[in-house]
Amino acid sequence: MDQSFLPDIQLVIQANFFTASSPQEILFYPQALLCIGKNGKIIRIIHHDDALYDSYRALFKQFTLIQYPEHHYLLPGFVDLHLHAPQWPQLGKALDLPLADWLQQHTFPLEKKYASVEFARPIYQDMVTTLLANGTTTVLYFSSIHTPASLELARICLQKGQRALIGKVSMDNPEQCPEDYIETDTQQALQEVRDFIEAVRQLPQNETQRVQPVITPRFIPSCSDTMLQGLGEIAQDTDCHVQTHCSESDWAHQYGLDRYGKTDTATLNDFGLLSRKTILAHSNKITQEDFSLIKQQQAGIAHCPLSNFYFANCVFPLRRALEQQLHIGLGTDVAGGHSPSLFNACQHAITASKALQDGVDGGIEAGQRGTQEAAISYKEAFWLASAGGGIALDLAIGQIREDFYFDVMVIDTQHPHSNLKIWPDDRPEDILQKIIYNTERQNIIEVWVEGQKVV
Amino acid sequence: MDQSFLPDIQLVIQANFFTASSPQEILFYPQALLCIGKNGKIIRIIHHDDALYDSYRALFKQFTLIQYPEHHYLLPGFVDLHLHAPQWPQLGKALDLPLADWLQQHTFPLEKKYASVEFARPIYQDMVTTLLANGTTTVLYFSSIHTPASLELARICLQKGQRALIGKVSMDNPEQCPEDYIETDTQQALQEVRDFIEAVRQLPQNETQRVQPVITPRFIPSCSDTMLQGLGEIAQDTDCHVQTHCSESDWAHQYGLDRYGKTDTATLNDFGLLSRKTILAHSNKITQEDFSLIKQQQAGIAHCPLSNFYFANCVFPLRRALEQQLHIGLGTDVAGGHSPSLFNACQHAITASKALQDGVDGGIEAGQRGTQEAAISYKEAFWLASAGGGIALDLAIGQIREDFYFDVMVIDTQHPHSNLKIWPDDRPEDILQKIIYNTERQNIIEVWVEGQKVV
Numbered sequence: 001m002d003q004s005f006l007p008d009i010q011l012v013i014q015a016n017f018f019t020a021s022s023p024q025e026i027l028f029y030p031q032a033l034l035c036i037g038k039n040g041k042i043i044r045i046i047h048h049d050d051a052l053y054d055s056y057r058a059l060f061k062q063f064t065l066i067q068y069p070e071h072h073y074l075l076p077g078f079v080d081l082h083l084h085a086p087q088w089p090q091l092g093k094a095l096d097l098p099l100a101d102w103l104q105q106h107t108f109p110l111e112k113k114y115a116s117v118e119f120a121r122p123i124y125q126d127m128v129t130t131l132l133a134n135g136t137t138t139v140l141y142f143s144s145i146h147t148p149a150s151l152e153l154a155r156i157c158l159q160k161g162q163r164a165l166i167g168k169v170s171m172d173n174p175e176q177c178p179e180d181y182i183e184t185d186t187q188q189a190l191q192e193v194r195d196f197i198e199a200v201r202q203l204p205q206n207e208t209q210r211v212q213p214v215i216t217p218r219f220i221p222s223c224s225d226t227m228l229q230g231l232g233e234i235a236q237d238t239d240c241h242v243q244t245h246c247s248e249s250d251w252a253h254q255y256g257l258d259r260y261g262k263t264d265t266a267t268l269n270d271f272g273l274l275s276r277k278t279i280l281a282h283s284n285k286i287t288q289e290d291f292s293l294i295k296q297q298q299a300g301i302a303h304c305p306l307s308n309f310y311f312a313n314c315v316f317p318l319r320r321a322l323e324q325q326l327h328i329g330l331g332t333d334v335a336g337g338h339s340p341s342l343f344n345a346c347q348h349a350i351t352a353s354k355a356l357q358d359g360v361d362g363g364i365e366a367g368q369r370g371t372q373e374a375a376i377s378y379k380e381a382f383w384l385a386s387a388g389g390g391i392a393l394d395l396a397i398g399q400i401r402e403d404f405y406f407d408v409m410v411i412d413t414q415h416p417h418s419n420l421k422i423w424p425d426d427r428p429e430d431i432l433q434k435i436i437y438n439t440e441r442q443n444i445i446e447v448w449v450e451g452q453k454v455v
Numbered sequence: 456m457d458q459s460f461l462p463d464i465q466l467v468i469q470a471n472f473f474t475a476s477s478p479q480e481i482l483f484y485p486q487a488l489l490c491i492g493k494n495g496k497i498i499r500i501i502h503h504d505d506a507l508y509d510s511y512r513a514l515f516k517q518f519t520l521i522q523y524p525e526h527h528y529l530l531p532g533f534v535d536l537h538l539h540a541p542q543w544p545q546l547g548k549a550l551d552l553p554l555a556d557w558l559q560q561h562t563f564p565l566e567k568k569y570a571s572v573e574f575a576r577p578i579y580q581d582m583v584t585t586l587l588a589n590g591t592t593t594v595l596y597f598s599s600i601h602t603p604a605s606l607e608l609a610r611i612c613l614q615k616g617q618r619a620l621i622g623k624v625s626m627d628n629p630e631q632c633p634e635d636y637i638e639t640d641t642q643q644a645l646q647e648v649r650d651f652i653e654a655v656r657q658l659p660q661n662e663t664q665r666v667q668p669v670i671t672p673r674f675i676p677s678c679s680d681t682m683l684q685g686l687g688e689i690a691q692d693t694d695c696h697v698q699t700h701c702s703e704s705d706w707a708h709q710y711g712l713d714r715y716g717k718t719d720t721a722t723l724n725d726f727g728l729l730s731r732k733t734i735l736a737h738s739n740k741i742t743q744e745d746f747s748l749i750k751q752q753q754a755g756i757a758h759c760p761l762s763n764f765y766f767a768n769c770v771f772p773l774r775r776a777l778e779q780q781l782h783i784g785l786g787t788d789v790a791g792g793h794s795p796s797l798f799n800a801c802q803h804a805i806t807a808s809k810a811l812q813d814g815v816d817g818g819i820e821a822g823q824r825g826t827q828e829a830a831i832s833y834k835e836a837f838w839l840a841s842a843g844g845g846i847a848l849d850l851a852i853g854q855i856r857e858d859f860y861f862d863v864m865v866i867d868t869q870h871p872h873s874n875l876k877i878w879p880d881d882r883p884e885d886i887l888q889k890i891i892y893n894t895e896r897q898n899i900i901e902v903w904v905e906g907q908k909v910v
Binding site: 430 | 544547548549550551581585705739740765767769770771772794802803805806814816821826832833834872873874875878881885889892893895
């Protein structure tokens with residue numbers, strides 16, 4: 001009986017858990033013993049059918065042992081790959097407007113206000129608290145163009161215990177940015193990105209780099225060539241993550257083609273902005289050549305199904321991307337998406353994929369209406385929200401397995417005031433499907449990040 | 456100052472409320488005085504800007520006066536126009552299967568079990584409780600083929616205070632029904648429908664007919680001509696509501712065309728099953744002639760956007776139906792839809808309409824991809840879930856207005872553990888939009904039906 005790992009144990013947890021080992025395969029383990037290390041990682045899992053289960057369990061009595069009841073299920077904490085932090089007060093608002101009005105009348109005037117850290121602070125505090133409560137343990141954030149407010153967001157994530165990757169937004173193209181919300185001095189803006197990266201890395205309590213800086217050209221139309229070139233160099237120098245919007249809508253996709261004679265993906269690659277550390281938001285209009293390039297560079301895609309319904313003019317070809325084994329996760333795209341919940345994103349990833357498969361216009365012949373085999377199931381949605389997001393970020397998160405961080409949520413399936421209903425003949429896969437479809441915030445009774453309970 | 460209605464008052468409520476006066480127009484009234492009559496109806500509304508507001512308020516001190524705080528908002532109770540009661544335990548389960556497997560492996564074997572009232576009772580109790588807690592004050596139910604369990608559902612609705620229209624399902628076509636879940640004697644089955652109607656109308660505590668029986672051919676494929684003919688005669692004799700599925704999917708639509716050489720709508724009309732009292736579920740594949748016939752007969756449509764994504768092969772042409780001023784409301788279609796919440800149905804009605812407008816396949820040219828102007832907004836979704844459903848059923852429900860039943864829900868917009876976030880500069884229309892998009896069950900703190908608090 002191996003006892004070598006005992007000195008590293010911080011805590012032992014006994015619980016049922018689900019985790020995705022591939023887009024098609026979900027693993028279920030009842031009443032496993034999860035040994036949480038002092039480093040915040042799962043250092044050993046003893047399964048219930050292990051011959052030494054009882055012996056280990058007896059041995060673990062020297063540690064704090066938390067035992068969850070049969071109707072509680074651990075899931076990996078969800079990973080939100082695309083969210084605009086300053087748009088938080090806009091959640092669920094003005095989505096009846098066309099995109100241009102939504103941006104000009106609401107989004108840009110709101111983002112501009114984050115010049116004030118005092119304005120930003122209570123909003124970011126509420127946002128981080130809410131996202132954690134929804135089971136989102138890691139977020140890849142767009143903030144605004146403001147360094148102080150972006151640093152404040154980093155501090156808040158550290159205080160509240162959320163794992164975060166935060167990008168101070170870069171945008172300097174006067175043709176496409178509002179007059180009063182733009183970086184007018186490109187060189188200074190680039191220096192600010194370097195300073196921001198250094199400042200985040202040096203933040204107190206950030207020794208494990210739980211919060212990381214991200215290079216963030218808003219999207220190609222809002223950046224000058226100089227800006228894109230400079231950000232590519234910073235990516236090379238600092239080994240930071242990169243995020244941007246890519247071929248989101250007809251307009252944005254065409255803009256890139258008109259300006260560079262190539263797709264957003266190819267342009268980003270040529271500027272040194274496409275690598276294993278890049279996350280492309282949306283990518284709805286990408287070509288087969290883009291797919292190949294993304295695969296070659298091992299970049300990731302943030303699929304945002306809900307906001308796509310509102311603003312993208314089409315559905316991301318998810319099935320095709322999964323078949324090519326790209327790195328893909330889900331984004332809420334708050335506030336282009338109205339829900340802060342990745343359970344909601346899972347549900348919309350499924351409905352979007354069904355719409356793509358079957359088509360939508362009943363006036364068109366059935367055979368001509370949709371594309372072949374585009375639909376995904378709850379299993380693939382669950383994979384995307386957890387493991388897929390973790391792999392896309394190349395971090396040891398999104399799965400409940402040894403050597404991964406203990407970032408998890410605990411689902412109560414017997415909450416008395418709940419739409420989540422488990423009946424006696426439901427098998428574990430039914431239970432997970434029901435969790436994906438009907439979990440509301442109140443079913444998420446605990447959330448842990450890096451071995452610490454944060455909700 | 457009119458005091459004539461005072462003797463009829465049961466209770467006075469002071470609250471903010473939203474109500475839809477048309478698909479495009481939402482009315483907001485702050486701190487109105489709602490006089491609830493002994494008949495369960497709103498017998499008088501005094502608005503805050505009424506010159507006599509303060510005088511009336513003083514006068515109402517002789518009654519119980521409930522005053523809701525500023526951050527509470529009354530909405531009309533929602534009307535669910537399509538829900539399969541016996542499928543309740545299947546909520547959120549097995550939706551990864553194709554329709555045929557979903558029906559054969561799960562739905563029919565489950566529905567069959569309602570031969571036992573003891574099996575049905577706890578499920579129906581849980582369902583009615585849950586739906587009320589989600590703000591659904593009226594439901595048009597499909598039950599199973601079993602009279603005793605269907606009557607038990609009626610009793611439970613009466614006990615728990617839900618307004619309900621309940622259809623014992625009719626299905627006798629051996630070619631399309633499972634061997635072990637079918638009515639083998641059509642004449643006896645027709646007599647059972649007559650008996651069921653009479654029994655519901657005579658139920659104790661049903662003096663106001665808050666629970667009504669509904670004639671319910673499952674859908675054309677599952678009924679013989681004799682059955683359809685007989686049900687049409689019963690509709691004529693009893694003046695009951697009628698409900699059925701209509702042109703839901705490619706297969707069902709084609710089945711009707713092959714069997715009768717005409718659409719489901721035309722067939723139902725010829726059997727005497729299309730009238731002001733009919734609700735057609737889905738109707739995704741209906742033609743312009745069908746639209747005209749539905750309009751002429753003043754029948755209603757239950758739009759079920761979520762289950763359509765899973766099983767209907769296309770999106771209901773909602774905008775076109777609204778333009779022709781048809782009677783339309785929303786259905787959750789539990790368990791083909793995984794959510795019991797009509798807020799969720801509102802959200803999916805919007806995303807479905809956006810998908811229809813823009814199309815889904817990014818590989819198709821933008822101009823060729825979608826249909827013109829199909830998108831609806833939160834206002835139209837709210838109308839559909841409330842007023843639209845009430846009008847479709849021709850009942851005095853779904854709006855907060857004089858002479859309508861006091862069927863309402865109370866939304867708390869400051870629940871401490873909520874995804875619904877109101878900020879200081881949100882106007883009333885922003886607040887309603889946020890309510891539609893992010894209300895979860897816990898935000899619904901009270902529900903009233905016919906002047907009685909039921910949650």
